[in-house]
Amino acid sequence: MGPAAELISPRASRVAAAKRLLRRAARGRERRFLAEGPQAVREAVAHRDGDVSTLVELFATPEAAERHPDVVAAARSAGARVHLAAPAVLADLSGTVTPQGLVGVCRFLDRPLAEITAAAPRLVAVLAHVRDPGNAGTVLRCADAAGADAVILTDASVDLYNPKAVRASAGSIFHLPVALGVPVDEAVAALSGAGVRVVAADGGGERDLDAELDDGAMGRPTAWIFGNEAWGLPAGTRALADAVVRVPLHGRAESLNLATAAAVCLYASARAQRAPGGCRSAARA
8 A cells, every 4th residue: 555545535435434433323233343553453354253354444544554564464355445544534533642543443243142151161251330441441351361261241331342442452352252231130140050150349248359269269160240440339239149259458558440450350260260170270181
């Protein structure tokens, strides 16, 4: 894509259609979302549903196309339409202070809850009442890093396809199965039916994470429920869990933010599951 290539008009129908995806209603109607930056676009190209790439369309500034020819070539090879656009167009699509010059239009990639539970998951993050898109995306990233098998967002949580959530996931939205809009009681029932222990993470929990690890309880298949950062989990949601566990605070900090607490809990489970006798170590034996 040389400098002589023609730029798509800011008033083109394809640009208008992509800009509509900044709104949740349009995303739901079109079953499309936006992913910004070379890392996210690479992951979108690599993610496939059968033989179909998740990436549908790519908008790139000439400068970004020159910097990332591999991304542009991969998008074209995957069958995505590629448009060169002025920086102002990319700025409108990205909604960030410093746009990275690449924005992809992607197909929705969430999976049915039944598909997730049928795969016998051993570590799952459930986001219940999580309203901040940055928190949702960061917890998804933590779950991916800890080797979780899936993430579930309840119907009371934010839209994971919100551009801020997609950006905060740093590409992890393309790495592991995600179920969306599931009532929390249905999620708990399905996970319990699949043999997964459901643990609510809450600062007022009667058990602390150290005790759970010392007792060997974390080595089982586990789903962690994480709630709203400001007000935690409602009593009704806590009552659904097999246990309510707090992260111990050994210093003088008043609390941990949601993503940090989620990372601690998920890594505790991941470590215990890989220890001798844990569910993942047993599967390898």
